[in-house]
Amino acid sequence: MSKPVILCVDDESMVLESLEIELKRTFGKQYLYEFAESAEEALEIIDDFENDDSSILVLISDWLMPGLKGDEFLIRVHEKFPKIIKVMLTGQADNAAIQRAIDHAGLYRCLYKPWRREDLIDVVNAGLMAK
Amino acid sequence: MPLFATEEIPCNIGILAYRSKELTVQQWQPTADYLNQSISICTFHIIPLNFTEVEAAVQNNTVDFILTNSGHYVTLEYIYGITRITTLIQTEQGNQLKKFGGVIFTLANRNDINTLADVVNKRFAAVKDDSLGGFMVAWEQFYEQHIDPYSDFSELQFTGMPHDNVVSLVQNGQVDVGTVRTGVLEQLAQEGKIKLADFKVLNAQSEKDFPFLFSTQLYPEWPLAKLSNTSDELAKQVVIALLKMPFNHTALQAGDYSGWSVPLDYQTIHEMMKKLRIGPYEKSFFTWKDVLYQYALPIILLTLGLTISLVGIIVIIKINHSLQYQIRERERITTVLEKTNANLHQEIIEHKRTLTELKETQTQLVQSEKMAALGHLIAGIAHEINTPLGAIRSAVHNISDYFTRPTGLQRLPTFFHELKLEQQNQFLSLLERSLQQEAILSTKEKRQARKALTVELQAQSILEADIVADSLVSMGIYDDITPFLNLLHLQENQSILEQAYQLASLQKSARTITSAADRAAKIIFALKNFAHFDQSGEKIQTDIIEGIETVIILYNHQLKQGIEVIKNYTKLPEIWCYPDELNQVWTNLIHNALQAMKNEGILTITTRLEENQIVVSIQDTGSGIPDHIKDKIFDPFFTTKRAGEGSGLGLDIVRKIIAKHRGKIDFVSQPGDTTFNVFLPLAS
Structure with a gap:
């Protein structure tokens, strides 16, 4: 069985690269790490992984992105894969969107940019524990 | 000569016989004969009548014509409606007279009696109280002097005919003053019975062609009158015949008169009688009819005058009332006006303050519009800044961690x-x-x-x-x-x-x-550029494209959501402008374009140089501006956005800012292609 996956979605590559470094340094080889620059790309990845019998454990998504916005994206994922732990990482708080994600996507936590590494790791750990 | 004498139709002329009836017939028959010769339709007869018979004959229509003295005629006219058709011309002492009057006289040596007023409390004599020339005309004169013969004289004596009696009484000193018909004194003097010089006439009058002494009004001589039943045709023929009577006709000599005249006016006698309340007016003491009849004109005038006065008074009272009311009103209005004035003054002060506040508010609105535009950006800008900050924080942590961790x-x-x-x-x-x-x-x-x-x-x-x-x-x-x-x-x-x-x-x-x-x-x-509040209020030489780029950077996160930005920049010379204000223009236009495209489409920004101006075109592929609001979009407070999303001042401010730069803005719009063109002059 493949390793579980942590999927990060953000339209900013510098954010994805930062997350990659942080996550890999923290969790090392326990997980696979996937990165997508848009919600659409992330949906493809999720489908691929689920078909490959791997599973996405944690989904960390930006909210303000071209195309599908974070809350809609998470809701769509939640419909198919309610077990995935969904975390939002955003530079801008749109309370209504976050509330929608909480209500309809089972949003686990919302983090704000600029985030602290400890918070990010705590949230991922807590999410994994809660699973 | 008439062909047929119609004896069958009699025509009676009644004549007042103040002498004997025989004499009267004798006197007037020649005149009747003359008429019979002149007029064929009837036969004329002279009917001599005394006073009472005259009235009975008129009342019973037993005569067709009547010849009587003037006073008597007026009474009959009044009562029975007879009409004078000609006036008799008398002959007196060789004079032809159509008028007569009275003379009031005293002895020439009566120095105490010179005027009518002097007659008061004196003894007075006249021939008869109903004699027109013998008393009434004199009475009228006294009446005019407010002297009543019946009460103001010490004695009033009526001597009876003839008039000579009165002259004798005065001459003898039995009375102080007397009155007789005109011509009597001259007749007596001619006869040698008196000397005119022994008498003096009171209230002496004179009239052209009247030969005798007289003190009174002159009244017309006897009229010949037709009764109301007498045909006008007959009356006409009689008048014509009499007026045509030759001056030497034998009838004149027989009748002792000089001829006939067109009828004189007898109204004066009526008025005199009314004044004195005698003759036909005697019985109707103080009746309104008399008063009206006699004083018709004065009454009408008086009534009219009174009415006018009354109306005038009423009008004046009303006007007065009205004026007083108006004065009160005016005072009230003045008070109100003063108050209003004070209020207005207060209001002007208020308005000035309001205006100042409004100006401040306007400045604030412009500023807030600017901040609102900025507000649209803030969310995205927060994202834009927080993202690199997050990356930096993460990177720094990674680097510093490397130096401490065991695997580092x-x-x-x-x-x-x-x-x-x-x-x-x-x-x-x-x-x-x-x-x-x-x-x-x-x-x-x-x-x-x-x-x-x-x-x-x-x-x-x-x-x-x-x-x-x-x-x-x-x-x-x-x-x-x-x-x-x-x-x-x-x-x-x-x-x-x-x-x-x-x-x-x-x-x-x-x-x-x-x-x-x-x-x-x-x-x-970009933020600093955008929010650059130029305090100096002076123009700065600026590259327009830099400003546009600033705005694009600020909108970067929004643009990259689904907008393709095409920049067709032609390098532009720097122009003197208010850069932060122009940034507001670009922000508004780009923001509107993004909204119109719902963040998906192509935003084309073109700059070009055109003669002496710079043209910046911002084109979007959005839904376009509906025709019905095309002329409103630059109006202040016009907005298609929901409440709270926009002030509606955006394009108004855009236009004002461009106007401040002496430029202009226009647009063309259809679904899928809307272009706003901003024209800015090169030289300011």
Whole structure:
């Protein structure tokens, strides 16, 4: 069985690269790490992984992105894969969107940019524990 | 001569006989004969009548014509409606007289009696109280002097006919004053009975062609009158005949008269009688009819006068009332006006204050519109700044962590020590590849590269190929791994790659910090440019394209959501302008364009030089402006946005700012293609 996956979605590559470094340094080889620059790309990845019998454990998504916005994206994922732990990482708080994600996507936590590494790791750990 | 004498139709002329009836017939028959000769339709008869008989004859219509004295005629006219048709011309002492009156006289030596007023309390004599010439006319004169003969004289004596009696009484001193018909004194003097010089006339009058002394009004002589039943035709023929009577006709001599005249006016006698309340007016003492009859004109005038006066008084009272009311009203209005004036003054002060406040509010609104435009950006800008900040924080943590963690710098000397020289060289070249890596792949490309590498590594029988591939891709090594195969084949390859990745990530973090700092700085710079509130209020020489770029940077996050930005820039000369205000123009136009496109479409920004002006066109592929609001979009407070989303001042302010630059703005719009053109003059 493949390793579980942590999927990060953000339209900013510098954010994805930062997350990659942080996550890999923290969790090392326990997980696979996937990165997508848009919600659409992330949906493809999720489908691929689920078909490959791997599973996405944690989904960390930006909210303000071209195309599908974070809350809609998470809701769509939640419909198919309610077990995935969904975390939002955003530079801008749109309370209504976050509330929608909480209500309809089972949003686990919302983090704000600029985030602290400890918070990010705590949230991922807590999410994994809660699973 | 008439062909047929019609004896059958009699025509009676009644005549007042103040002498004997025989004498009267004798006197007038020649006149009747004359008429019979002149007129054929009837036969004329003279009917002598005394006073009472005259009235009875008129009353019973037993006569057709009547000849009587003037006073008597007036009474009959009044009562029975007889009409005078001609006036008798008398002959007296060789004079032809159509009028007569009275003379009031006293003895010439009566120095105490000179005027009518002197007659008061004197003894007075007249011939008869109903004699017109013998008393009534004199009475009228006294009446005019407010003297009543019946009460103001010490004695009033009526002597009876003839008039001579009165003259005798005065002459003898039995009365002080007397009155007689005109001509009597002269007759007596002619007869030698008196001397005119012994008498003096009171209230003496004179009239042209009247030969006698007189003191009174003159009244017409006897009229011949027709009764009301007498035909006008007959009366006409009689008048014509009499007027045509030759002056030497025998009838004149017989009748002792001079001829006939057109009828004189007897109204004067009526009025005199009314005044004195005698004759026909005697009985109707104080009747309104009399008063009305006699004083018709004065009454009418008086009534009219009174009415006018009354009306006038009423009108004046009313006017007075009205004026007083008006004065009160005016006073009230004045008070009200004063109050209103005071209020107005207060209001003006209020308005001035309001105006000042409004101006301040306007400034604030313009400012707030600017801030609102900024507000639209803030959310995105927060994102734009927080993103590089997050990256920086993460990168810094990664770098600092490297120096403390056991697998970091501390591990490095041991790590190198364990590597063989050849391996060290390979490690360094691997690191060098990573550091030199400049191609930036998308996540998708990286995944593809990773898959390809995994396959390649598996083909090389390298363990945990996917993890190795992932590490390599993370380091930016996507292909051409041959130089590192020796290294990767080592059992401790993962540890080597781990060290390489750590070192590479340090550089990556450094790069991230640089680019993130640049990003943040760029945004801050744009913000500073945008929110540059020029306090000097003076124009600054500026490159318009820089301003547009500033706005595009601030809108970057929004633009990249789904907008393709096409920039057709022609290099423009710098112009003197208010840059921050123009930035508001670009912000508003771009913001509106993005909204119209719902963040998906093509935004084309074109700058060009056209004669002496700069043209900036901002074109979008949005829904377009509906025709029915095209003429409203520049109106203040016009907005299609929901409450709270826009002040509606955006385009109004845009237009004002452009006007301030002596430029203009226009637009063309259809669904899918809306272009706003801003024209700014080169020379300010």
